[in-house]
Amino acid sequence: MVAPKKKNREISIGDLKQGMVITAYTSFTSRYRPMDKVTSDFIRHNFRNTRAIINRNGIKQDIPIQYVSPGDDLLRIHSFPPELKKLITVNKPFIKELQKRGMIGFQIKVGMEIADESRRDLKELIKLVEQTSNKPRKSPSIIQEKKQEKIEIVNTLIRKVRESHEVRNKTAASIENTMDQIRKGKINISEIQQFAKQIIQSASEDAMTALTGLRQSDQIYAHCVDVGAIFQATYFKILERKGTRSAFQNQYDAILGALLHDLGKAKIPKSIIDSTEHFDKNSRATQILRSHPVFGAEMLARMNMPNSIIDMTHYHHVKQDTAMLSSYPAGVDFKDVLFETRLLSIVDIYQALVGKRNYKKSWSPPSTMRYLNALAGVEYDLKVWEQFLQVMGIYPKGSLVELNDDSLGFVMSVPNPGKDLESPLVAVIRNSQGEDMAHHDIIDLSVEKDIKIVRDIDSQDVFGDHALDVFTSISVS
Numbered sequence: 001m002v003a004p005k006k007k008n009r010e011i012s013i014g015d016l017k018q019g020m021v022i023t024a025y026t027s028f029t030s031r032y033r034p035m036d037k038v039t040s041d042f043i044r045h046n047f048r049n050t051r052a053i054i055n056r057n058g059i060k061q062d063i064p065i066q067y068v069s070p071g072d073d074l075l076r077i078h079s080f081p082p083e084l085k086k087l088i089t090v091n092k093p094f095i096k097e098l099q100k101r102g103m104i105g106f107q108i109k110v111g112m113e114i115a116d117e118s119r120r121d122l123k124e125l126i127k128l129v130e131q132t133s134n135k136p137r138k139s140p141s142i143i144q145e146k147k148q149e150k151i152e153i154v155n156t157l158i159r160k161v162r163e164s165h166e167v168r169n170k171t172a173a174s175i176e177n178t179m180d181q182i183r184k185g186k187i188n189i190s191e192i193q194q195f196a197k198q199i200i201q202s203a204s205e206d207a208m209t210a211l212t213g214l215r216q217s218d219q220i221y222a223h224c225v226d227v228g229a230i231f232q233a234t235y236f237k238i239l240e241r242k243g244t245r246s247a248f249q250n251q252y253d254a255i256l257g258a259l260l261h262d263l264g265k266a267k268i269p270k271s272i273i274d275s276t277e278h279f280d281k282n283s284r285a286t287q288i289l290r291s292h293p294v295f296g297a298e299m300l301a302r303m304n305m306p307n308s309i310i311d312m313t314h315y316h317h318v319k320q321d322t323a324m325l326s327s328y329p330a331g332v333d334f335k336d337v338l339f340e341t342r343l344l345s346i347v348d349i350y351q352a353l354v355g356k357r358n359y360k361k362s363w364s365p366p367s368t369m370r371y372l373n374a375l376a377g378v379e380y381d382l383k384v385w386e387q388f389l390q391v392m393g394i395y396p397k398g399s400l401v402e403l404n405d406d407s408l409g410f411v412m413s414v415p416n417p418g419k420d421l422e423s424p425l426v427a428v429i430r431n432s433q434g435e436d437m438a439h440h441d442i443i444d445l446s447v448e449k450d451i452k453i454v455r456d457i458d459s460q461d462v463f464g465d466h467a468l469d470v471f472t473s474i475s476v477s
Contacts, residue, residue: 013095013104020090020108024078027105032074040070041439043077047087051079056433064448066441067405069431078107150442154412154427154476157397160207162472165215168208168229171195172221175259179220182266187299189260196228196256205233205255210398213354213365214459214468220273224262226351231258231344234391238343241417242387247308247340254340257309261316261344264296265289281325290328293317311338316345319379326379342381346372346388365396366456394421398471400459404452406432408462409443410471419446422453427474440474 008023031039043052043065050065055073065077080088090108098104174191181188199205208229232255239246248254265273272285279285297314315337319327322334353368363371369392376385393414395401402408403426413425423445430436443451459467 008107008109010105010107013099013106016090016095016098016106016108018091022088022090022106022108023080024076024107025103025105026076026107027103028074029102029104031102034071034073035068037070037438040068040072043068043074044441047077047084049081050077050084052077061432063405063432064451066443067407067428067431069433069435069437150413150425150444151476153425154442154474157204157207157210157412158472158474160204161210161214161398161468163202164204164207165211165468167195167199167202168211168215168222168225171199171225171228171259175224176221179263179266182263182299183270187303189263189303192259193256196252196259199229199232199255200251205229206397209233209392209396210471211468212351213362213396213398214471220262220265223351223355224259226355227261227344227347228255228258230347230351230392231255234347234388235340235343237391238387241390247338249306253306253309257306257312257340258344258347260296260300260305260309261313261348262292262296263299263313264292264294266299267295268292290317294329308338308340312341312344315341316348318345320381321378324379339384342384343388346380346385350392362458362460364456364458365399366394366401369394369396389421390417393424395424395453395456398459400457400462400467401426401453402455402457403428403443404454406434408457410459410474412442415446426453427476429470429474438475440476442476 010026012027035043047065051062052065052068052074053060053062053076054068055061055075056069056071060075068074086094171192174195178189178192199208208226212226212230232251235254236246236251246254248257268288268291272279272288275285279289293314293316297310300310300313314329315332317326317328318332318334318337318341320334321327322330322332350368350372353363353371354365355362369389372380372385373389376382391414393411395411395414397411397414399411400408401411407428408430409426409428411424412427415421415424426443426445428437428441428443445451445453459471463470
C-alpha cells in the first residue's frame, strides 16, 4: 500500500524554487535569537495578522504576531492571511530578500494542485477565499486604511486628553471660586460661563470623559466639570441617534446647565461640603445637603436662566420611584422631569462612583456601568439609561481591561451603534508577561475574535497616581 503524500515539507533557503508556496517560516539566523527592538518592530509590522511561535524566558508560546517583543527568540511564523500572499509566493527576487533578512528555513506546500494554486493571480485567490467563506474580504489597501483610521482614533484621543487636562483643572478652580463668592453674597457666574465656551471651543468632551476615571477629583468642583463633559459627550449623540431636538437653544446652554447642576451647594456650609465624613441618612447634615437643588434652582431663576437649565439643577436627584428616601425634593412627579434631567441624574451618579477621591475607594468605569444597569427602571429611566449605555459603552473610554492572554490595555473607542459593546478598540500597554511596553499595539476586538476582555481593573490599583501619565504616554504607529 502506497503511503499518502505529505501536504507540507521542510526545506532550507537553498532549496526554494520559483512557484513554491510557503506555509510557515521555520528557521532564522542568530539576529532573531533574541530579537532587538528594531527586529521585533520589523516582524510585527511586516507580518501583520499572522502568528508566531517564540521562546520567552524559557517558555515556548504561540501568540499573535503583534505581541512579539524585544528579547524573544523567534522560532516560527505561521497562519498567513490571504492579503500576505506576497510573503508566501516564491520568486527569485523574493529568495534574495529572504536571504538578506536572515530567514533560512521554511515549510512549503507540495503537490501539483498546490503549485497550480501558487500561480493564481492575487485577485483570483482572494475571490476564491470569499466564495469559500461566503464573507467579503477587504483588499490590502482597504485594510491599511482601516488600520490608519484606528491609529488616528487613538492618537487623537491621547492628544485631546493632554490638552483637556489643563482646561478641566482651571474650570474646577473657577467653580470653586464662584461658589466661595456666592457664600459671601456675590452671585456671579460669568467665569464659569467663559469656561463653558472654552470647553466647547478647545477641549474634547470625549477626552474629558476619559479623564474621569484616570485622575483624582474632589467632591464638588471637578465633579461638576466631569458631569458637564460627560453630559455634553453623550447628550447630543443620543439626540442624533433618536432624531429629536434639544431642549436647549444651543450647545453652550447644554454644557452650562450641566456645569451648574450643583450650584446650590454654594449655600451649604463649606464644613459640610468639604467633609470626608459619611453622614447618617437622617442626620442634620444630610438634610442640609439635600436642600441644594432648591437653592440652586432659586439662584438660576433669579438670573433668568432657561427653564431647561433650572429643571436640571432642581430635579437631578429625583428618582423614578419618588418614594425612595434618596429621591428629593419631595412632591415631584417623575413624569414632569425633563429628558435632559433624567440623563443628567445618570451622569451625576456615574461620576460620583468613578471619581477618584482621597476619602473613598473609587469604582472602575465598567463596574459602575454594571451597577447602574441594575438600577435602571427602578431609580433611573430605563430608556434613557439604554441610550446612555449605547454611547458610553460597557467599557467607557479610558477603562483599563485585562485580555484573555493576560495582557493589559486601555479602551480607546466605543463600538459604533449596532456593534458588540463587548468588543471595543484597545491599546495594549502591558504584555502577557507583565512587562510594560515601549511601543503599544492596538487591537480591535470586533476583528480579533480570539482575543477577549476577561475583566476590568481600576487603573489606580495598577498605576496609582500615575494612571493618567501611563495613559497619555501611549504611542502607536
